[in-house]
Amino acid sequence: MEFKNKTVFITGAAKGQGRAVSLAFAKSGANILAFDLANKITYPSYNNSSSSDLTILKKEIENLGGKCEIYAGDIRSEKDVAKATAKAISAFSTIDILFNNAGICAYGYAHELKEDEWDAMLDINLKGAWLASKHCIPYMRLAGSGVIINNSSTGGMRGMNRLSHYSASKWGLVGLTKSLAIENAPYGIRVVSIHPTGVNSPMNDGLAEMEGSTPLEIAERSAGNLLPVPWIEPEDVADSVLFLASSKARYITGSQFVLDAGLLTR
Ligand SMILES: NC(=O)c1ccc[n+]([C@@H]2O[C@H](COP(=O)([O-])OP(=O)(O)OC[C@H]3O[C@@H](n4cnc5c(N)ncnc54)[C@H](O)[C@@H]3O)[C@@H](O)[C@H]2O)c1
Numbered sequence: 001m002e003f004k005n006k007t008v009f010i011t012g013a014a015k016g017q018g019r020a021v022s023l024a025f026a027k028s029g030a031n032i033l034a035f036d037l038a039n040k041i042t043y044p045s046y047n048n049s050s051s052s053d054l055t056i057l058k059k060e061i062e063n064l065g066g067k068c069e070i071y072a073g074d075i076r077s078e079k080d081v082a083k084a085t086a087k088a089i090s091a092f093s094t095i096d097i098l099f100n101n102a103g104i105c106a107y108g109y110a111h112e113l114k115e116d117e118w119d120a121m122l123d124i125n126l127k128g129a130w131l132a133s134k135h136c137i138p139y140m141r142l143a144g145s146g147v148i149i150n151n152s153s154t155g156g157m158r159g160m161n162r163l164s165h166y167s168a169s170k171w172g173l174v175g176l177t178k179s180l181a182i183e184n185a186p187y188g189i190r191v192v193s194i195h196p197t198g199v200n201s202p203m204n205d206g207l208a209e210m211e212g213s214t215p216l217e218i219a220e221r222s223a224g225n226l227l228p229v230p231w232i233e234p235e236d237v238a239d240s241v242l243f244l245a246s247s248k249a250r251y252i253t254g255s256q257f258v259l260d261a262g263l264l265t266r
Pocket residue numbers: 011012013014015016017018035036037048049050073074075076101102103104105124125151152153154195196197198199200201202203204
């Protein structure tokens with residue numbers, strides 16, 4: 001129960017990695033503020049989560065004996081983020097850990113992308129992480145402690161074919177991570193980015209639909225892991241996130257935590 005009475009604010013919590021991380025923290029005693037979309041978004045064209053997915057997550061956490069508040073909103077909206085933060089504080093009094101995880105991914109050559117596609121990618125994947133950090137950091141500073149974990153990607157450490165906007169947003173998270181780490185170290189707050197290889201999550205089902213390929217084909221083409229696995233599981237990401245949030249990682253800040261099954265070694 002390493003995280004007993006700690007509050008974890010998790011964006012993109014309704015499914016995939018966000019869901020796995022929410023459940024893992026709840027099993028370790030934490031209170032969860034689960035933030036995800038209320039409605040489907042038009043870009044990318046595959047389905048995103050809905051408030052009913054959040055309700056299911058809340059029930060799952062309560063069945064484990066944990067506490068969960070949900071907020072259905074858009075991470076691009078400062079109003080939504082401010083309201084969700086206020087909800088977390090009103091329910092649990094503190095925000096100790098922030099997992100900036102909400103994200104989208106879609107293919108497109110840079111010279112063919114539309115302006116609104118570029119903006120959606122950058123606003124959700126990068127601006128959203130800044131907004132949530134902006135609203136959580138004051139509570140962490142008051143407490144004199146906190147951990148922020150930004151879910152980047154191996155795409156935040158290399159270029160990717162037909163994913164220039166995704167890769168740019170994920171490299172942006174590295175700059176955000178390092179700058180937040182510098183600004184907040186004097187207040188006992190650690191900030192790290194994580195860089196998973198392909199994860200077996202609904203995001204990749206969506207990409208497979210866009211590509212007209214099977215998830216396995218997508219994984220084989222885009223991953224190139226050294227270890228003989230096409231994917232890692234959302235629960236593998238959760239293990240790393242819980243380690244980074246724990247006291248065992250107390251001197252890890254400003255750095256990039258690579259969880260890539262050897263992909264970037266090539
Ligand atoms: N799936 C992968 O292969 C992979 C690999 C490395 C990093 N990542 C990153 O991990 C994070 C989680 O991805 P996942 O694999 O769990 O994908 P996912 O699609 O399963 O989950 C993403 C969640 O973010 C939510 N979301 C999207 N736009 C939002 C918005 N505007 N406001 C609030 N919530 C929003 C979705 O509704 C969804 O629940 C993403 O940032 C992704 O880029 C994914």
